[in-house]
Amino acid sequence: MNKFIEVKNLVKEFPIKKGFFNKQVGAVHAINNISFDIFKGETLGLVGESGCGKSTTGRCVLGLIPPTSGSVKINNIEITSADSKTIQHLRKKMQIIFQNPYSSLNPRMTVKDILREPFIIHEKNLSKKDVDKKLIELLDMVGMSESVLNRYPHEFSGGQRQRIGIARALTLRPEFIVADEPVSALDISIQAQIINLLQKLKNELNLTYLFISHDLSVIRYVCDRVAVMYLGEIVEIAPTQELYSNPKHPYTQALLNSVPVPDPNKDLSSRIILKGDLPSPVTMPSGCKFHTRCPYVMDICSKVDPEYTELSQNHKAKCHLLN
Template identity: 50%
Template sequence: MSALLEVAGLAKHFPVRRGAFGLVSGHVRAVDGVDFELRAGETLAIVGESGCGKSTVGRLVLRLIEPSAGQVRFEGEDLLALSDGAMRARRQRMQVIFQDPYASLNPRMTVGAMLGEPLMLHGLAKNEAARKARVGELLDLVGLRPDHARRYPHEFSGGQRQRLAIARALAVEPKLIVADEPVSALDVSIQAQVINLMRSLQQRFGLAYIFISHDLAVVKHIADRIAVMYLGKIVETATTDELFRNPRHPYTRALLAAVPLPDPTAARERTLLEGDIPSAMNPPSGCRFHTRCTFAREACKRDEPALADDGQAHATACPYWPEFPPPAVLAEAANRDADRIRLTRLQAAFVNNQQREAS
């Protein structure tokens, strides 16, 4: 199957201006050479810490901001070569869901006007009756009632507002939706409802998602493939099952180790990252992660690793990953440490009880 979306060498460098004359003193390399593909009906999750450039990638794909370099092809067409008018027409097939639904919904427009506007702009409703019918259908698709069309955004809860944002994205019958942290502002129970809604809509309409998130626990339930970003670059890509079962890059291991477990007594591998993310204005030479990596060696400071595929759709930007202890071994060591700590605590509690009884 040919790719719906192809991204190659995508980069965005924001100029930093200082002084009274606004002279450029440097560039923030928010995205610095990103490559990936997305097939129809597939979900690619882009994950990483805040500031890694994942949200910028989503905006670059939609040309909400213009890239500094690279290529974006959608359905075989080079989007960066299109005029503003032609790009506006292509956005009928490419939509976005933002993180904060209240900020992205016009508070002065009713839900009916908000959902009806893109229908009129793209000529998808022949008359007022057709527009109202389509608005009612969209509300029903996302689990809301047709009479909600008369309300304003402030009259809805956070979860309902995000459903409205999804309905607005669906209004023009897109093929691709960029979902930028779509559930991070919602309660956990509401997150599950919205994720289930997005999955059911994907199956029904064959949608492709770019799902941007920092929460791997959420990503696990919706993504087919995951791309891990660090400081403007992708450091690992794999299918969701493979990445959770066999993380290779040290940064990916650290992210997975931070995912909370539902069992408070369970122990797991803990990888603590030292220091902060380096400045995107002056990223480290060689591997950008070497300043925080426990496995770093001298070559990592000098040579920038390429994202190398193993031939089984698992690519890693670290040539030394085969030498690292497998995740299972690290988990066993963590479990042994946890058992030792629990035993020490039990012994301490026993001694305290003995002392209280003696007194």
């Protein structure tokens, strides 16, 4: 399979500045040396608690924010050092769908203006008639009729607004989409409709997704492979089926155990329950970043950062227990 996205040793720190001279006094270590690939046509899931660095990863991959160090290649093009013309060309191929479609859609613009904007910026040669035709096609793709074109975002329900957000992301026919918690703000009954729409579009348009969510049920349904993030690191990555049936990292095990179990007879004795809050990404724990919460913590864990262990094809995790 072709690698569409290649991320190597990505680091992102946000400086913390203070005082009159704006002196840097520390840094938020949002992403700590992560590497992963996404293959063409694949959906890679990114899962983890709030603040673990999922959105920052998505924004770095799209080139929306510069990483502190590391490499991001899209279709073999290094975006961290690309010139502005190359970036503009790549931008057309990559889009983002946000959690809250209401805040990402300009409330003062009609659906028509919202969807027309990318064409005005990137496809200046298209006639008005051709653009209008494309808008109707786009709405059809996301299950809406052209009658919505002259309406404003506030006139729609959350699910419909997310359909408009998706249509906007698709305007320039991207190849890669970062879906950042695309259904988290929606009613549970609407979530399935939007997930099914994203799946349908993926198949029809041969899209590649980075799918960000803290909801393990959604990730399981949508993703081919899953990367589990903890404090800016990928602690485990595996094909979805493998990760859910054979989780190896204590953090992945704890996350999976926090999902409600529908079967009351299921043995819960081996369940690890995640205790305490995520440590601050400003003062990171030494060694294994999970050692302050891990039920299996050993002496070595606070001293030495574990390496990745290859567990099977495409399945690796970083924990001293696996060495």
